[in-house]
Amino acid sequence: MTRKNDASAPRVAVIGAGSWGTTFGKILADGGADVVMWARRPELAQEINEAKRNSKYLPGVNLPRSMSATSDLADALNGAEQIFLSVPSQSLRDNLSALRPFVGDSRVPLVSLMKGVEKRTGLRMSQVIEQALECDPARIAVASGPNLALEIAREQPTAAVISSVSAETAEAVARRARNSYFRSFVNMDVVGTEFGGVLKNLIAVAIGIVDGVGYGENTKASIITRGLVEMTDFAVAQGAERETLQGLAGLGDLIATCQSPLSRNNTAGRLLGQGYSFQDVVKQMQQTAEGLASVAPILQLARAAGVQMPIVEQVKRVLDGTMDPRDIAPHLTTDDDTPQGERTNNGQAGGGAALWRSFQRAFDQFLNGGRSAQGD
Ligand SMILES: NC(=O)C1=CN([C@@H]2O[C@H](COP(=O)(O)OP(=O)(O)OC[C@H]3O[C@@H](n4cnc5c(N)ncnc54)[C@H](O)[C@@H]3O)[C@@H](O)[C@H]2O)C=CC1
Ligand SMILES: O=C(CO)COP(=O)(O)O
Structure with a gap:
C-alpha cells in the first residue's frame, strides 16, 4: 500500500x-x-x-x-x-x-x-x-x-x-x-445518544411507509411528533437524559432522516408502503437499513420497561405482513376510546412546550457552531 x-x-x-x-x-x-x-x-x-x-x-x-x-x-x-x-x-x-x-x-x-x-x-x-x-x-x-x-x-x-x-x-x-x-x-449521555440514533431509524421507516402509501404532511408531522415522544419515553426509561433526545442525536437526526430520500430506512419504509414484502425490501436494499433489524429488540426492551410505542408496534406489524400499510397512524387504531393525554408517559414535559423548546435548541445549535468542542 x-x-x-x-x-x-x-x-x-x-x-x-x-x-x-x-x-x-x-x-x-x-x-x-x-x-x-x-x-x-x-x-x-x-x-x-x-x-x-x-x-x-x-x-x-x-x-x-x-x-x-x-x-x-x-x-x-x-x-x-x-x-x-x-x-x-x-x-x-x-x-x-x-x-x-x-x-x-x-x-x-x-x-x-x-x-x-x-x-x-x-x-x-x-x-x-x-x-x-x-x-x-x-x-x-x-x-x-x-x-x-x-x-x-x-x-x-x-x-x-x-x-x-x-x-x-x-x-x-x-x-x-x-x-x-x-x-x-x-x-x-451515551445511552440517550445511542438510542436517539437507533430509534429515529424506526420512525423514519414509519414515515417511509406513509410516503409509500401516499399520505401527506399532517400524517407525517403527527407521526414525527408522536415518534419523538416514543423515542423520549423509551430512552428515558433506559436511563437516558430527556434533553439528549431534544438534541442533535434525537430530534436533529429524526428531522434529517424522516425528510430525506437519501435515508435508507426511509427508503425501506417507502417500499413497504408501496406494497413490497419485507423479503422483497431486503432484496432491493443495496445498503444497510439498521431499523429493520432493530424493531424487534427495541419492542422487547420497551415491553420489559413498560413503555408504550404504538408507532414502532405498527412498523413491526407492517414488517411482519400482519397490518395493511394504509392503516398506519400516529396511534394504534385498536386503542380504547379513552382520550389520551398528550404529555409523555413520564409526565414531565408538556407536549407543545417541550417540542417548541426542542426546535429552539436544535436551531440554536446550528447557529451556534463554536470554536471548541461544546456540549450538545
Ligand atoms: N450512511 C449514513 O448516512 C449513516 C450511517 N450510519 C450508520 O453507520 C453504520 C454503517 O452504515 P453504512 O456505512 O451507511 O452502511 P453501508 O451499507 O453503506 O456500508 C456497510 C459496509 O460494511 C461492509 N460490511 C457488510 N457486512 C459486513 C460484515 N459482516 N463485516 C464487515 N463489513 C461488512 C459493507 O461491505 C460496507 O462496506 C450503520 O450502523 C448506520 O446506521 C450513521 C450515520 C449516517
Ligand atoms: O443515520 C443517518 C442520518 O443521520 C442515515 O440514515 P439511514 O441509515 O436511514 O440512511
Whole structure:
C-alpha cells in the first residue's frame, strides 16, 4: 500500500468502508488526520488508494490524498491513535473478534459510528464493544446526529455529537472529528445518544411507509411528533437524559432522516408502503437499513420497561405482513376510546412546550457552531 501522507499527522483508523465509514474518513482527513480505512474487499481498498474514490457508496465524491485503505486489519490499526467503527450493527461482534488481537490493552479510543442494536442481545453498540473487547467504558465514544453520509461527503455544513462517559475521551474525539464543514459537540449521555440514533431509524421507516402509501404532511408531522415522544419515553426509561433526545442525536437526526430520500430506512419504509414484502425490501436494499433489524429488540426492551410505542408496534406489524400499510397512524387504531393525554408517559414535559423548546435548541445549535468542542 502506498501512502502519500504527512508523517507528523495523527494516524486514525476507520473500520468499514461503506457510505458512512468512508464519509467519516473524509471528515477526519479533512480535519488533518492521516486516515487508514479497512475495507472488507481488496478491490474497494484498491479503488480508494488509486482513484481516491468509493464509487459504489459515494458516487462523484473525490477523497482526500491523506486517506488510504487496506483490507488487512493489522495494517489498518497499526499506529492508530483513534479507531472508528462503521460496519453493520449485526456484524459488529464478529468484526470485534478479528480486531481484538490488535487493540487489546491499549488506551486508544474506540468510537462507534453505528445506529443499531444487536438483534440477539438488544445491546447498544457501545455495550457490544465493551463486552467483546472487555475494555474500560471510558475508552469508548459514540458519534451521532443528523448525518446523511452523501450530504456530508459533498461538504454540506453539518453538526454531530460525540458522547462518552469520559469527558476527556469525548473531547479528544470531537477535536479530531471537526473541519470547516463538520462540527462535533460533546455530551456524556451515551445511552440517550445511542438510542436517539437507533430509534429515529424506526420512525423514519414509519414515515417511509406513509410516503409509500401516499399520505401527506399532517400524517407525517403527527407521526414525527408522536415518534419523538416514543423515542423520549423509551430512552428515558433506559436511563437516558430527556434533553439528549431534544438534541442533535434525537430530534436533529429524526428531522434529517424522516425528510430525506437519501435515508435508507426511509427508503425501506417507502417500499413497504408501496406494497413490497419485507423479503422483497431486503432484496432491493443495496445498503444497510439498521431499523429493520432493530424493531424487534427495541419492542422487547420497551415491553420489559413498560413503555408504550404504538408507532414502532405498527412498523413491526407492517414488517411482519400482519397490518395493511394504509392503516398506519400516529396511534394504534385498536386503542380504547379513552382520550389520551398528550404529555409523555413520564409526565414531565408538556407536549407543545417541550417540542417548541426542542426546535429552539436544535436551531440554536446550528447557529451556534463554536470554536471548541461544546456540549450538545
Ligand atoms: N450512511 C449514513 O448516512 C449513516 C450511517 N450510519 C450508520 O453507520 C453504520 C454503517 O452504515 P453504512 O456505512 O451507511 O452502511 P453501508 O451499507 O453503506 O456500508 C456497510 C459496509 O460494511 C461492509 N460490511 C457488510 N457486512 C459486513 C460484515 N459482516 N463485516 C464487515 N463489513 C461488512 C459493507 O461491505 C460496507 O462496506 C450503520 O450502523 C448506520 O446506521 C450513521 C450515520 C449516517
Ligand atoms: O443515520 C443517518 C442520518 O443521520 C442515515 O440514515 P439511514 O441509515 O436511514 O440512511
